[in-house]
Amino acid sequence: MSHAIQDRPLSVAPRRGTLSHARLPRWTPAAVAAGSVLAGVGTGLAAGWHSKVQWGLISALLFVLVTYALTTKVEGSRQAKDRVATSLVWVCFVLAVVPLLSLAWVTVSKGLAVLDGYFLTHSMNGVLDAEAGGGIYHALLGTVEQVGIATLIAAPIGLLTAVYLVEYGGGKLAQAVTFFVDVMTGIPSIVAGLFVLTTWNLTLGFGPSGFAGAMALAILMMPVVVRSTEEMLKLVPNELREASLALGIPKWRTILKVVLPTAIGGITTGVMLAVARITGETAPVLLLVFGTKLINPNPFEGAQSSLPLYVYEQYAVGTDAAVARAWAAALVLIAFVMILNLVARGIARWKAPKTGR
Amino acid sequence: MATTTPELKRSRSAKSATRPGDRIFSGLSRGSGITLLVIMAAIAVFLSYRTVIAISKDSTNFFTTFEWNPAGDPPVFGIAVLAFGTVVSSIVAMVIAVPVAIGIALFISHYAPRRLAKPLAYVVDLLAAVPSIIYGLWGAIFLVPYLAGLNEWLDQYLGWTYVFDKANEGPARSLFTVGILLAIMILPIITNVTREVFLQVPKMHEEAALALGATRWEVIRMSVLPFGRSGIISASMLGLGRALGETMAVAVVLSPSFLISGHLLDPGGGTFAQNIAAKFNEANEYGRDALIASGLVLFAITLLVNGAARWIIGRRKEYSGAAA
Amino acid sequence: MAKRIDVSGLSAYYGAHKAIDDISMTVEPRSVTAFIGPSGCGKSTFLRTLNRMHEVTPGGRVEGKVMLDDENLYGTNVDPVAVRRTVGMVFQRPNPFPTMSIFDNVAAGLRLNGNYKKSQLNDIVEKSLKGANLWNEVKDRLNKPGSGLSGGQQQRLCIARAIAVEPDVLLMDEPCSALDPISTLAIEDLIGELKERFTIVIVTHNMQQAARVSDRTAFFNLAAVGQPGKLIELDDTERIFSNPSVQATEDYISGRFG
Numbered sequence: 001m002s003h004a005i006q007d008r009p010l011s012v013a014p015r016r017g018t019l020s021h022a023r024l025p026r027w028t029p030a031a032v033a034a035g036s037v038l039a040g041v042g043t044g045l046a047a048g049w050h051s052k053v054q055w056g057l058i059s060a061l062l063f064v065l066v067t068y069a070l071t072t073k074v075e076g077s078r079q080a081k082d083r084v085a086t087s088l089v090w091v092c093f094v095l096a097v098v099p100l101l102s103l104a105w106v107t108v109s110k111g112l113a114v115l116d117g118y119f120l121t122h123s124m125n126g127v128l129d130a131e132a133g134g135g136i137y138h139a140l141l142g143t144v145e146q147v148g149i150a151t152l153i154a155a156p157i158g159l160l161t162a163v164y165l166v167e168y169g170g171g172k173l174a175q176a177v178t179f180f181v182d183v184m185t186g187i188p189s190i191v192a193g194l195f196v197l198t199t200w201n202l203t204l205g206f207g208p209s210g211f212a213g214a215m216a217l218a219i220l221m222m223p224v225v226v227r228s229t230e231e232m233l234k235l236v237p238n239e240l241r242e243a244s245l246a247l248g249i250p251k252w253r254t255i256l257k258v259v260l261p262t263a264i265g266g267i268t269t270g271v272m273l274a275v276a277r278i279t280g281e282t283a284p285v286l287l288l289v290f291g292t293k294l295i296n297p298n299p300f301e302g303a304q305s306s307l308p309l310y311v312y313e314q315y316a317v318g319t320d321a322a323v324a325r326a327w328a329a330a331l332v333l334i335a336f337v338m339i340l341n342l343v344a345r346g347i348a349r350w351k352a353p354k355t356g357r
Numbered sequence: 358m359a360t361t362t363p364e365l366k367r368s369r370s371a372k373s374a375t376r377p378g379d380r381i382f383s384g385l386s387r388g389s390g391i392t393l394l395v396i397m398a399a400i401a402v403f404l405s406y407r408t409v410i411a412i413s414k415d416s417t418n419f420f421t422t423f424e425w426n427p428a429g430d431p432p433v434f435g436i437a438v439l440a441f442g443t444v445v446s447s448i449v450a451m452v453i454a455v456p457v458a459i460g461i462a463l464f465i466s467h468y469a470p471r472r473l474a475k476p477l478a479y480v481v482d483l484l485a486a487v488p489s490i491i492y493g494l495w496g497a498i499f500l501v502p503y504l505a506g507l508n509e510w511l512d513q514y515l516g517w518t519y520v521f522d523k524a525n526e527g528p529a530r531s532l533f534t535v536g537i538l539l540a541i542m543i544l545p546i547i548t549n550v551t552r553e554v555f556l557q558v559p560k561m562h563e564e565a566a567l568a569l570g571a572t573r574w575e576v577i578r579m580s581v582l583p584f585g586r587s588g589i590i591s592a593s594m595l596g597l598g599r600a601l602g603e604t605m606a607v608a609v610v611l612s613p614s615f616l617i618s619g620h621l622l623d624p625g626g627g628t629f630a631q632n633i634a635a636k637f638n639e640a641n642e643y644g645r646d647a648l649i650a651s652g653l654v655l656f657a658i659t660l661l662v663n664g665a666a667r668w669i670i671g672r673r674k675e676y677s678g679a680a681a
Numbered sequence: 682m683a684k685r686i687d688v689s690g691l692s693a694y695y696g697a698h699k700a701i702d703d704i705s706m707t708v709e710p711r712s713v714t715a716f717i718g719p720s721g722c723g724k725s726t727f728l729r730t731l732n733r734m735h736e737v738t739p740g741g742r743v744e745g746k747v748m749l750d751d752e753n754l755y756g757t758n759v760d761p762v763a764v765r766r767t768v769g770m771v772f773q774r775p776n777p778f779p780t781m782s783i784f785d786n787v788a789a790g791l792r793l794n795g796n797y798k799k800s801q802l803n804d805i806v807e808k809s810l811k812g813a814n815l816w817n818e819v820k821d822r823l824n825k826p827g828s829g830l831s832g833g834q835q836q837r838l839c840i841a842r843a844i845a846v847e848p849d850v851l852l853m854d855e856p857c858s859a860l861d862p863i864s865t866l867a868i869e870d871l872i873g874e875l876k877e878r879f880t881i882v883i884v885t886h887n888m889q890q891a892a893r894v895s896d897r898t899a900f901f902n903l904a905a906v907g908q909p910g911k912l913i914e915l916d917d918t919e920r921i922f923s924n925p926s927v928q929a930t931e932d933y934i935s936g937r938f939g
Binding site for chain 1: 376378379381382383385386387388389390391392393394396397399400403404407456457459460461463464468469479482483484486487488489490491492493494495497498499500506507510541544548572573574575577598601602604605608609630633634637645648649652653655656659660662663667
């Protein structure tokens with residue numbers, strides 16, 4: 001079985017006799033970064049460029065180039081490529097963090113300027129658009145009602161559809177449903193709005209209302225709920241179902257009493273995340289709910305307002321006072337969405353099977 | 358025991374349940390599925406119906422006309438400008454967002470100090486939830502002025518490329534700016550999905566590369582990126598879908614005008630979604646039908662994108678390593 | 682080409698927890714040394730300090746010296762990447778790169794470490810696959826993915842990949858534990874051939890395998906639960922299995938614990 005060991009005819013890579021070689025000191029990346037930023041700002045100032053975006057881009061470019069040159073000289077080209085990759089990844093990170101930090105900072109600082117108790121409890125009734133004053137109560141009410149109705153429509157249908165797909169699925173109908181749920185996930189929000197507009201308003205003749213907006217929001221919400229519920233149901237181990245059925249419990253009670261409660265944490269999270277998403281939708285609301293300055297507590301009749309719509313309207317007015325109100329409303333909207341998100345994730349963490357870290 | 362076994366057999370084997378509870382429940386769930394199908398069908402039917410009406414009224418070619426005047430006599434409207442604007446702004450967004458998202462995903466999964474990585478991932482998850490109108494507000498008030506300087510610089514140094522030659526004076530309310538804003542918007546969602554994919558690369562493949570004497574970048578290049586290729590594609594398609602359908606941010610930032618121009622830094626242009634939002638209010642019946650027709654085209658495009666993504670992922674299954 | 686390993690005072694930590702304590706030993710070139718011991722005694726941890734893979738685990742830290750001929754692997758200016766290039770490793774579960782073909786798998790290490798012409802690569806890949814006793818089985822499908830082979834073949838592919846770069850030392854971490862008996866035998870035969878070119882260290886929980894395959898055997902054990910692992914005895918394989926000097930070794934060999 002032993003092969004004749006051939007003399008090694010080819011020697012492999014030129015073998016460095018040693019494992020060690022010159023290495024750049026550990027503080028090199030920080031130093032190069034600091035230097036590039038200085039150089040970038042300096043060049044920007046000298047050339048008279050005012051845009052901080054440009055200074056940033058120059059610094060980033062310098063950082064990558066200098067790192068590459070330095071490392072190639074001292075450590076070799078493989079290490080240089082590795083360091084360049086590292087620098088690029090860090091640059092990406094910074095590039096992304098900056099605008100997002102700016103957005104957060106601006107929204108909070110500008111929003112807080114106008115936000116107070118009065119703002120939250122009064123509508124724009126009697127307030128001229130161009131002037132200061134007024135509040136978002138009517139918009140808050142509208143959003144809560146529209147999102148609430150949408151959830152009441154979409155959550156049960158979405159949940160039961162997911163139950164159908166996971167527990168009863170497999171046939172042609174299930175295949176068709178899965179396919180079309182995928183299709184529905186991709187509907188642009190404005191198209192959903194257009195659909196409700198054509199059927200409910202144009203064909204059936206109803207006017208703008210919170211309910212119409214809620215229907216469009218429900219269309220957007222349904223496929224999301226189906227998908228996330230499906231995933232949660234699939235995570236329930238089959239052994240649980242079989243154990244229940246083996247005890248003589250009928251299928252529908254198994255689903256209701258065993259499967260759903262096991263998955264309820266994840267399902268709740270999925271629904272809440274979907275709610276957070278549609279809360280921020282403006283486009284269908286713009287088409288269907290129309291907007292108003294007054295408080296309209298009836299979602300089934302007459303135009304309403306909603307938070308994102310309010311932001312858009314106030315921005316469109318353009319005066320300082322209006323734009324200030326827009327920022328405040330934006331802050332409330334973000335806070336609303338973020339709280340929903342955080343609570344949803346909290347529930348997910350709380351209800352997740354204890355894996356023991 | 359003898360009594361429960363036959364009962365057991367019946368309720369476990371039959372797809373058509375005999376118990377009333379089972380029948381009701383399965384009927385309810387099947388009914389929900391059917392409801393969804395009905396809604397989808399209704400959407401398709403109604404939109405197509407009005408689209409057909411609109412196109413039949415159009416006195417010029419719906420796809421190539423450069424004007425939007427459905428209320429005119431005769432009605433003249435076409436989606437060429439909208440298609441151009443939508444596609445161009447989305448391409449700009451993807452070109453910027455996909456590499457940066459891959460970079461951030463790699464950062465979170467492989468480069469960041471471990472204690473930083475988890476909170477970072479959490480924050481990026483939250484960022485995906487920021488409503489688009491807020492991006493629009495920030496874009497219009499902050500991004501546009503900031504980009505003015507960049508636009509000048511691009512015009513000065515890269516103006517020889519037709520694309521970056523700024524022919525018109527005016528604020529930076531251009532397709533290019535919209536592209537950048539869209540990139541910022543779709544960044545979190547592409548990053549999140551890509552990050553999940555990178556974290557799922559089995560450690561043993563990374564260790565195999567390490568044991569051969571690979572640097573960190575080489576490990577990523579050999580083990581992580583190939584394994585995650587189809588995940589990266591599907592994440593990008595998700596982002597693209599969002600960029601194509603984005604309405605409010607575009608409506609707020611873009612200076613609307615109905616023209617096609619290769620000078621991407623010039624203000625003006627239109628996208629499908631933005632056009633609908635801007636014009637529906639004052640549109641008469643013909644106008645609304647025309648807008649609906651454009652909405653259907655947008656829907657068709659997003660369907661194509663999603664379908665292509667699914668096809669790509671399906672084809673790469675053999676080499677994806679998922680079976681390994 | 683094959684080098685000698687000299688370990689002195691090596692301790693390894695996971696964060697604050699000490700996993701192995703003060704190990705000193707010598708491994709002769711062109712020999713097979715087996716590490717045996719009960720689960721959790723630190724033999725795999727020790728193996729991974731020999732090619733600086735231990736520090737890849739978050740919190741992994743090493744104290745002490747590992748000399749490869751006359752160079753300290755943990756010296757101040759030493760690049761871990763270079764160390765792993767010279768000290769190769771084969772893992773417990775076969776892990777060929779799933780997105781690469783068989784040819785690319787074997788050539789992976791070569792492509793990383795130098796510029797080779799296609800003809801050179803062809804030669805080296807063929808030699809490595811022959812050296813791993815896999816050539817005849819795969820020579821007609823070098824372009825197929827590596828994941829399409831059986832478990833034993835995949836492991837031999839990993840061995841071919843490891844030896845293609847001509848390492849000074851080859852570390853094997855329970856290479857047969859995921860394989861069936863016939864593949865195991867094939868790999869044990871292979872080890873017998875490879876030891877004429879490389880220094881081999883193999884961790885195994887199968888004592889009979891250690892007895893079959895190795896020239897020298899090292900027995901590791903924990904002093905008590907929660908204590909770090911230590912090297913209890915290192916000797917020629919024959920003597921360890923017939924007449925060990927330490928009582929604990931005798932107990933383990935005869936199956937009284939472990």
